[in-house]
Amino acid sequence: MVDVDRSESETAEKKAAYDNRPRLGAVIRTIVAIVIVALLAIVLRTTSTIGESPLIAKGTAPVPEPSPPVEPEPKKEPKKPSPALASMPKLSALPLERNEAPRFERRDESVIQTGLEKPKAPALLKVVPPVAFTVTQPPSILRVGTPLLLVATVVDKEGKPVANAQVDWIIDRQSPAHISKVPEADDANRAGERVLPTFARTFTAATAHQVDLGKELSGVNVGIGQAWCLCESRQAGDMVLTVLVEGIENPKTRQQFLNVHWDSAVATFPKPIAAVAGNPATVTTEVRDIDKSKPLAGYTVRYTLTKSGPAHLPGHAKSIDVTTNSKGQASLPVEPAGFATGTCELSCELIGKQSSPGIVTVLQSAKTSVRWEVPKLRARAAGPSLVEVGRVATYTIAATCSQPLDGSRLRLVVGGKEIELLDGTGPERTTEGWTWTRTIKSGKPGASDVRFDILGADKLLASANAKILFAEPAVKLTQSVPAGSRVGGKLEVLSTLANVGPLPLEGLSVSQALPPGVTIEKTTPPAVVDGGLVTWKNLKLAPKQTVTMTLAARPTKTLKQQQVVTVARRGNELLATQADRLDARGYASLELDVADQRDPVEIGEEFAYRVVVRNRGNDSAKGLDLDVTMAPHLKLERVEGAIREKIEGKVLRLGPIETLAPGDRMAVDVWVTAEKAGEGRISVTLHHQTLGKNGLKVEESTLIEEETTPRPTTSPPLPPASKPPAPRRPSPVSPPPVSTDPN
Structure with missing residues (x-):
């Protein structure tokens, strides 16, 4: 049951709260319009009287005519205009005669805009008031979240639609529903107003049009005299909606009540x-x-x-x-x-x-x-298509059926061998079927076709095929060792490992054994270094994948030895090995020193120059030659030392020296006689392939003075050639050997 009195009281409260809103602007505009109209009426009346009086035209004063007695009319209580009509803009209610329908007057816009009224009063726009209305009946139950569109159609006493009639929509306070949307304004139709979530005021349309209210309510046709509102609810409950049309005098027909239950x-x-x-x-x-x-x-x-x-x-x-x-x-x-x-x-x-x-x-x-x-049995085998020789391949054979195969026994046949597996009765009414696991192993590489047959009651029910490729792991190891490495120089060894087989490889280790005399500096990727053994561990290679390992080291002595690289899997399964010769040659670092026996000397005195060649490198020097040239102040007497000598013009050639081992030295004494006062100079050049084209050149000079004392008959003895006198100045050292090694 719906409490009508409570609904009407709530309706009156909400409506009164809306109608009593401040309208100061509307009141001021109405007062100004009334004053202007009154002034214009007085001016027009005065002008009309002056223009029509013949006495004024003749220049005589007008004589007033006696007016007939006027009986006072009985006073009538003016009928209060409807709040809906009072709220309509530019409309004023006229007094109503008894048994007369309401009439409405619309003033001319030009009166307000220009302040001048036309000589003839404007025609009255008669609007027939609404008499009745209908509302679309909603379903008694709606699911929560479903939009509810309600349309009210207002008509006059002749059944014609009434435009611009005010329609109020009021939802009961205890209802979970709310008003979500009302009409918007356009060129011909007034906009509705959603005053509260449960109260909205709309006006019937003056022209027919369409509105879009979402996916479920697109292209809704709205006719003349129709007003609408859209309601929704997010919770379950009952909704009581009051629809009120302003202007209908009959209180029994001016409002209707709608009941909707929202279900979740x-x-x-x-x-x-x-x-x-x-x-x-x-x-x-x-x-x-x-x-x-x-x-x-x-x-x-x-x-x-x-x-x-x-x-x-x-x-x-x-x-x-x-x-x-x-x-x-x-x-x-x-x-x-x-x-x-x-x-x-x-x-x-x-x-x-x-x-x-x-x-x-x-x-x-x-x-x-x-x-x-009808039940059907299907079989499918799932497992690897690539298996390593000697390894076990596990396959899962799945058989699915829409019902149990009652009274039958399923068997699996692999390679001609029949294996009884499972009683076909069991679990009842299953659609998941049965699953078996079987392993296959092969000792030979190659492709193989395996068929799993499922039999029931000696009849083939289904087959599952599997194609397997048995393969062996295959790797290719290559190594790049630089030739002509030098002792103390940089040595870089590259090892490349490629997976040339179809199997993925895991757990690989690459080991490289180096001979003594090599200092390891860096490995890429990082490796484990244990003395002269370098190991790269836990490498993974997919088919056709390649990995390169780099070893950077420096030889500390001459090398002519083998170094071995091995590739293993899982620690002890040898896959590949390669041995390469590791060469590292040393170089000769030659030093030349020239020193005179004494300085100064006198003319005619005989003395010696000590020439010393040392090998401070780590490789033997072969084929050494010495060229000696002397200034005119000196005269060559003899050469002492284990070396051959030869004079070619003004050059004394000594050598060749067959071999000068690392750390060894060779000393030669060149005896000369001072013949002329001045500076006696000797120049010695050491030639070797490591010294380049010009060789290593050292000069020594001796001051020769005039003879002041009798010359001794014999010269003081020199120390043995193997023990040269200490030089007076630093002796030059040969530069590092010329080599083609880029390092």
Whole structure:
């Protein structure tokens, strides 16, 4: 039951609150318009009187005529205008005579704009007031979240639509619903106003038009004399909506009440299912709250068989209503017609819980189907297609069937060997089937086809094939060792490992053994260094993948030895090995020193220059030559030392020296006689392939003075050539040897 008095009182309160809003601007405009119209009326009346009087035209004073007596009219109480009419802009209510319909006057716009009124009064725009209205009746139940469009049509006493009539929409305070949208203004129609979430004021349309209110309500036609509002609810509950049309005098027809129940139930209907021919199938609908937080009991789900096919509902009924249980489920068995195959279709409808007797409200609907088929056995083998020789390959054979194979025994045949596996009866009415696992091993590389046969009652039911390639791991190891390495120089060895087989390789280790006399500086990628053994561990190589390892080192002595690189898997499975010779040559670092026996000397005195060659390098020097040239002040006497000598013009050639080992030295004494006073100079040049074209040159000078004392008959003895006198100045050292090694 709806409390009409309470609804009317709430309606009056909301309407009064809206109508009593401050309208100071409207009052001021009305007062100004009245004053201007009154002044204009006085001016026009005075002008008309002066123009029509003949006495004024003749220059005589007008004689007033006696006016007939006027009987006073009885006073009448002016009828209060309707609040809806009072709120309409530029409309003023006229007094009504008895039994006379309301009339409305629209003033000319030019009066307000120019202040001048036309000689003739403007015609009155008569608007017939509304007499009745109708509202589209909503369904008694709506699902939460469904938009509800309500349209009111207002007509006059002749049944014609009335434009610009005020229609108020008021929702009960306790309702969970709210007004979400009202009409917007355009060139010919007034806009509605959503004053409160539960109160809106609209006006009937003056022209027919269309409105779009979302996906579900697009292209709604609105005719003349129609007003609308859109309601929604996010919660379940009852809504009482009052529709009030201003201007209808009859209080019984000026308003209507609408009742809607918002329901939050949401159904999850069954999906199409498959069943074994001859077995019943069960369809289940689950009903929950809109947020799916809890199941809803007591709701009705109606199942209707739209296409019977090979099945029927219990009792051969066309439609059956099922009530949801405490779990929110409504289940119905669909019975097959014998062992026939085919498909039946059903429609599923969720019926509103508040539906009235004889009136069914469908909240949600869907279609589903049940397909009956003969059981089929399918087999599939899943496993690796590439297996290493000697390894075990595990395969899973899956057999699926739409029903158990009662009374049969399944067997798996692999390579001609029959293996009994599982009793075919078990688990009942399963659609998952059976799964077996089998292993295969081969000792030879190559491709192989394996077939898994499933037999029941000595009859082939299904087969699963697998193609397997048995392969061996294959790697290729190459090494790059630079030639002509020098002792103390940079030595970089590159080792490249490639997976040339079809198998992925894991757990690889590459070891490189270096001979003594090599200092390891860096490995790329980082490796484990243990003395002269370098190991790269845990390498992975996909098929056709290559990895390069770099070893940077420096030889500390001359090398002519083998270094070995091995590739192993899982620590002890040798895959590849390679040995390469590692050469590192030393170089000769030659030093030349020239020193005179004494300084100064006198003319005619005989003395010696000591020439010393040292090898401070780490390699022997072969084929050494010395060229000696002397200034004219000196005269060559003899050469002492284990070396051959030869004079070519003014040059004394000494050598060649066959070999000068690292750390050895060679000394030669060149005896000369001072013949002329001045500076006696000797120049010695050492030639070797490591010294370049010009060799290593050292000069020594001696001061020769005039003879002051008798010359001794013999010269003082020199120390042995192997022990040269200490030089007076630093001796030059040969530069580093010229080499083609870029390092």
